[in-house]
Amino acid sequence: MAKPPSRLSRLKSWPGWLLLAVVVAAALAVGVARSGGTRSSQERIDEISQQLACPICNGQSVYESENPTSQAIRTEIGRLVREGQLNDDQILMRLEQSYSGSMLRPRGDGVDALIWALPAAAAVICAAGLVVVFRRWRGEAATAPDAADRALVDEALRRSDLEP
């Protein structure tokens, strides 16, 4: 005998999910609003220096590397940040002039854009491929078994019962 749906299981259907959506949205809103403040100077310096490669290290960023050149670059970034005249991108461009090829985040122009474009294109192609394939498979599986199919299966079961 089936139990009547309890209050709890009734909660599990749409009212419960609606409440969940509200809670999640509210928490996200609070959290995201909190992050919209201005950054401190140190945070700006850290963020900018994470995007520049140390010119003589093997791929470490200016933020991580401790050699004198990196320290000098960090001091320079600190000076420009405290001056307050330039935004992050402009500071990066200024330092890129002195140390060419050191920006760690490839720009979006020219050949460099490929590094962003190719993954985006691949993602789109993969998603589209999945959609196409699923639709095709659903179409193929939509055929219901007909009488001939059922006869086939009955025959196979009968034979397998006979075999040792």
Next chain:
Amino acid sequence: MLAEALSAPIGQALLLLGMAASLFGALSLTTSIRTKNPRLARNTGTYAVMALVGAVGAAVVMERALINRDFSLKFTQQVGSPNTPALFNFAAMWSALEGSILLWLMILAIYLFIVVRRYRKRLNDPLIAWAVVVMFVVATFFFLLAAGPANAFARGGPPNMAMCCRGPNPLLQNHVLVMFHPPLLYLGYVGVTVPFAFAMAALITGRVGEGWLAETRRWALFAWGFLTVGILLGGWWSYEVLGWGGVWGWDPVENASLLPWLTGTAYLHSVMVQERRGMLRVWNISLLVATFALTILGTFLTRSGVVNSVHAFSDGSIGAYLLGFFGLIVVVALALIAWRGDRLRAPGAIDSPLSREGAFLANNVVFALFAFVVLLGTVFPLIVEALQDRKLAVAAPFFDTMSVPIGLVLLFLMAIAPVLPWRKASAELLSKRLFWPAWVGAGALVLAVAVGADGFAPLVAFFLGGFAAGSALRQVVLATRRQGFAGMLGRANGGMIVHLGVIILAVALVSANAFTRSADLSLSVGQPAAAFEGHTFALRSIDAFSDARSKGVKAHVIIDGGQAYAPALTTYTGMGRTIGTPSVKTGVGGDIYLTLVGSPVAGGSTAQIKVFLKPLTVWLWIGGGLMALGTVLAAFPGRRRRRPTDPVSADAVRIDPPSADESEVVGVGS
């Protein structure tokens, strides 16, 4: 003296022995299969033993030379030193190119021997035989490398005292992890060869059904497990010891170890679809071939010096061999897959995207995309240099931006997939099963916001992480409720524990990346403590220290009025380089990470300290440990259904048909 004079010829002779044995083993076994003459396969065991003796013997000779400070070989002159303690001299073998190839060979020969021994009664079966042939071929290639371009036993001339015998890179001498990280990583890397060999054998023999999968399930799992532990140990080493500040730097060598891990993870999941429903065969074979090919490609990237890395040890000539081998593997695999295309076509199709097969297919695609992105980022500097002849650096900013959306999708899949049944799921079923996990996610989100987290992507990650943890816990709870402790064994349950470990790791990574705060502090002895984010830092003293291999300056900093932590600047006398050694205060909520910068003077009164507050970092290691535990649990056989027609559900006391809820029993038949 005699022993010294002999070590080079003995080493080379052993390598040649191994090469000949592998070559003859491959040839004789191939002939045996083609001519259907089992007698020719009789000596396979002997060949495997000879290859083992060759590889292990060569490694032993090299270790002996290093420990006994035999400087007649060029290699020992490069990495050996009279001052290094014996333990680190032992590990010096794999600190440079030639010795690391010896390590690879040793592990490969051991795996080869175990495979041949384990299947010795079934070498007549063409599937097993071809797998052994492929392993012999791979072994021959590496013996060729060791005897040719990466010759470890080349004689050095009379030692040039300026350059000689300074020991391995000092970073490889100051911590015992150097004994564990490379060998464990190699156990994983090289271990992928075994499932790959079986995949090739399946293609060659045309038996691409489920037989070869059954043989290789545990091999793949163990190789993956070792690779995981190896990568995590590397992260721990770079964080605690090397002072690079982070756990993962997206350095090309690190990426080289991550790439096979990504395709290997996809493979481990996707095989379940093939076992259950015979589908995704081409995916599985491709993923396995890709995993092995990526280990070779990764070795090429790190050994050829084409990419700039803090890790790489470069030697020009070996690159061509490795790249050629990589090309050969890809071409042969593509040809075989094309040849066997017919048999690889699955008898069925995935009915609905909202099913476990659908989720695993999506999983494959996402992991493949992730691997593509990591590979692209790693070789992009080379592409740009080839096209425009200018230097470009691609590092953490690119990879972090790319891995955030991919990571979120993976967390979502981890949340949904464990509750999805095979074949088809209804929305009602899903809403019932996912309800409590979703509330766990909401709880995690609210907790994070309450503790002060901000930022859209981290918060979504916390929500999805809680959601996925809820799903995994639900499965574990259901299984242990039915089967007691045995409910934690077997692939599905062990897998859920691995998922829990991954989720903890992901949450810790997100916290460390998004919420680390740092400050530069200038501390003086006797001055009041500097405060930063609720912690106080006081300088007690600056001391000099020195021992046989290094000297330096240490600053003793008292954190929060308690214990003193001493970051240092160490100069290794042999190398003349100064390296920062961090000091870390580990806590459950987060780590306080100190490094000493500037040029402090021993006995002086001021020091510049850089302080990092890294939340939840210790949970990275806890999550990693859970992953390792889960891997071991997954290796156990689950409860098997005795006959395929036995009912899937555990109990059937109901009169009405069992609800879809309870017909999902985990751990059975896996």
Next chain:
Amino acid sequence: MLAAEADQGIAAVSRPKRLAPYIALVVAVVMALLFWVLAGSKPGGTERTTSHLLGKAAPTVRSTTLDGQPFDLSRRKGSWVVINFFDSTCIPCRAEHPELIKFAEQQRSFGAEGAELYTFINRDNQAAVRRWFADNGGDWPVITDDDGHIGVTFGVAKVPETFIVDPAGTVVVYYGGAITADQLSAELQRMRDASAAATPTAVSTASVSTTGVAANG
């Protein structure tokens, strides 16, 4: 038998064109491209052979010498200026030092026409530099750069680096790494001859040179 019938049944369902060959083709092409890129790349070094300042006006430099005298690069216009970036703990810099002494003497023999040599110390310990110059000679001005700003503006990555600035204030020569006195003098002479031969308006283009000597020890 039954399996064959079943297979036929499935195959009888009309199959739209297969994706597989296209995917295989794409994979093969990507692999080929990857192979081509990797095979063509050479192990790279990190030596810098050129500077972004070549052919451009030298940046403003205002600082003080070790003795406390003010220094302004723009006021040196009208003479050739050689700028050397130095650090007392850097071994190639110390090895280069005698060559700089020789170069300074060679230039002194030219009298007023000689180039002026300045050493910039990049965030270095001033007492150590004073001691070094006292012990090893060298009487040309040493300019301080306490926060490393001048070094960063010049794009100095790894000392020693040397720049030559012409009388118009344009950077004309860059050396990355240690140099010898003869190299410097010869280069300077070449620059002098080139600028004397060229018309005033073409001075800047004629004096551009991308000489770079990567001679790091």
